[in-house]
Amino acid sequence: MGQTPEVFKQPHVWETEGSSRIPFWAYTDEAIYKKELDRLFYKGHWSYIGLEAEVPNPGDFKRTVIGERSVVMTRDMDGAINVVENVCAHRGMQFCRERHGNKKELVCPYHQWNYSLKGDLQGVPFRRGVKQDGKVNGGMPKEFKTEDHGLNKLKVATRGGVVFASFDHEVEPFEDYLGPTILGYFDRLFNGRKLTILGYNRQRIPGNWKLMQENIKDPYHPGLLHTWFVTYGLWRADNKSELKMDEHFRHAAMISTRGTGGKKEEVTQGVTSFKENMEVLDKRLIDIVPEAWWNGPTALMMTIFPSVIFQQQVNSVSTRHIQPNGHGSFDFVWTHFGFEDDTPEMTQRRLIQANLFGPAGFVSADDGEVIELSQFGFEQKPSHRAVAELGGYECENTDHMVTETLIRGMYNYWRKVMEV
Amino acid sequence: MDMATATNGQTVIDLLRLYGDYAAAVDSAQWDKWVEFFVDDCEYKIQPRENFERGFPLSTLALLSKNMLKDRVYGIHETLYHDPYYQRHVVGMPVIREDKDGVIIAEANYAVFRTKLSGESTVFNVGRYLDKIRREDGKLKFVSRLCIYDTEMIPNSIIYPI
Numbered sequence A: 001m002g003q004t005p006e007v008f009k010q011p012h013v014w015e016t017e018g019s020s021r022i023p024f025w026a027y028t029d030e031a032i033y034k035k036e037l038d039r040l041f042y043k044g045h046w047s048y049i050g051l052e053a054e055v056p057n058p059g060d061f062k063r064t065v066i067g068e069r070s071v072v073m074t075r076d077m078d079g080a081i082n083v084v085e086n087v088c089a090h091r092g093m094q095f096c097r098e099r100h101g102n103k104k105e106l107v108c109p110y111h112q113w114n115y116s117l118k119g120d121l122q123g124v125p126f127r128r129g130v131k132q133d134g135k136v137n138g139g140m141p142k143e144f145k146t147e148d149h150g151l152n153k154l155k156v157a158t159r160g161g162v163v164f165a166s167f168d169h170e171v172e173p174f175e176d177y178l179g180p181t182i183l184g185y186f187d188r189l190f191n192g193r194k195l196t197i198l199g200y201n202r203q204r205i206p207g208n209w210k211l212m213q214e215n216i217k218d219p220y221h222p223g224l225l226h227t228w229f230v231t232y233g234l235w236r237a238d239n240k241s242e243l244k245m246d247e248h249f250r251h252a253a254m255i256s257t258r259g260t261g262g263k264k265e266e267v268t269q270g271v272t273s274f275k276e277n278m279e280v281l282d283k284r285l286i287d288i289v290p291e292a293w294w295n296g297p298t299a300l301m302m303t304i305f306p307s308v309i310f311q312q313q314v315n316s317v318s319t320r321h322i323q324p325n326g327h328g329s330f331d332f333v334w335t336h337f338g339f340e341d342d343t344p345e346m347t348q349r350r351l352i353q354a355n356l357f358g359p360a361g362f363v364s365a366d367d368g369e370v371i372e373l374s375q376f377g378f379e380q381k382p383s384h385r386a387v388a389e390l391g392g393y394e395c396e397n398t399d400h401m402v403t404e405t406l407i408r409g410m411y412n413y414w415r416k417v418m419e420v
Numbered sequence B: 001m002d003m004a005t006a007t008n009g010q011t012v013i014d015l016l017r018l019y020g021d022y023a024a025a026v027d028s029a030q031w032d033k034w035v036e037f038f039v040d041d042c043e044y045k046i047q048p049r050e051n052f053e054r055g056f057p058l059s060t061l062a063l064l065s066k067n068m069l070k071d072r073v074y075g076i077h078e079t080l081y082h083d084p085y086y087q088r089h090v091v092g093m094p095v096i097r098e099d100k101d102g103v104i105i106a107e108a109n110y111a112v113f114r115t116k117l118s119g120e121s122t123v124f125n126v127g128r129y130l131d132k133i134r135r136e137d138g139k140l141k142f143v144s145r146l147c148i149y150d151t152e153m154i155p156n157s158i159i160y161p162i
């Protein structure tokens, strides 16, 4: 008989070779989480900010976050996109509380320091002091230069109407960051057409943020957990599919082409979620119309590490922004969009298919649920580990989806950057 | 003259009964009964206040016919894996905005509490109902019910109708 394992063993060491066995403490340890914020969100990586269509006019702004740091995206008077940190250069107040709007300048309410939309400090009240009884009182020291006290400006990349930013001005160019393979899929979705915003969904999921990346790097579950997908052939293990990663294995694309669905096959044998006799009463829920830009695949799910997922599930397209807030929770913000050349019918179709996704989605609601319950499992015995060995131990691209290769890929990269 | 006073007493009573019966049905998991509060060509939406006020058409759930409501009920019973929970609605007094040609426009505030097994009761979703109601077979039914919610972050997911 082996020893009963210690549940809260320290220090935390990754005990196995490779990345197929993921220790539960990777999801539960507060120090690891803080290190992730520093190394994955605040340094060396690009994070999702939003869509240019959210700030169409000069003066428009949108408040969002990178990791846990509040930032503001603005469109300045020259029409350019800027991202600044939402911390006043004076005494640190988070000055922007509205989530969107239009302003000519950014003003901190506390002492009225005001900044241009690019983040430059324009003026400081009482800079030259206040005259009283023939004498000037106070004021800023002579050496004070407004140029030294702008807002923290981030490095910004825009492509195809999507905005990314980084606190790290040394970060590699955005195109290199994605790598040629993933960039190709990115350009397929964001091919230069103007985007139209259909709206937002916001949910708080009580689980570690990496679980959401894993969920969309996991083609094992959709055909099992999601009855909807299986039955209508939207996502089944026998669909024609490919899994692709960048050279670092941090980003991925799951590419799938819808099968015929319906009939019983090997992959649905014994799968309790498969309902052969299920039929939607209102067919508009699965009224799928192929679009030219698809070039084949009916579903293409992209995980851009660490902050965002780009979704094409048939006619429903969205961005899903991961906003961590603690080791055991993240906010998940969905932005559904369409394209400027959509007919009213196509817009309506995208909106109806949106019923499958989001916090109440016929399909996606259960993803949030299993993430919450996974976190429960991790918290109860952090010294244990997950097994991601479907399809072996390697990190490789595949032409099928019966594998957890993308999850192994992400942890291969994670171990390197986190040095664990 | 105030719209509410223009509505006859029986209509007000019927409306209160509709609101009460609806809440009782969705709080006791009678999903098949829930569907019957609607006319065939109905609309039921759960939409964030943000989208509603900014004119974005997206809803968290947008069911556009009684058949789609039935599809949702099937989903709740058969396809949507979820952590089981109870829900409890507290619905405020309805305000009748209009009562004309047999169509009532009304609204009411609501708060929904969620209780998970072995868990505490928490505020789950808070907002207001915007309703269009018409009489059918002697009963008041929803032509449309919009649940416009203030709740900024949905606590994970919404499975059951609000």
Ligand code: FES
Binding pocket: A088, A089, A090, A091, A092, A093, A095, A108, A109, A110, A111, A112, A113
């Ligand atoms: S803290 Fe912003 S102006 Fe003083």
Ligand SMILES: [Fe+2]
Binding pocket: A215, A221, A222, A226, A363, A364, A367
């Ligand atoms: Fe899923």
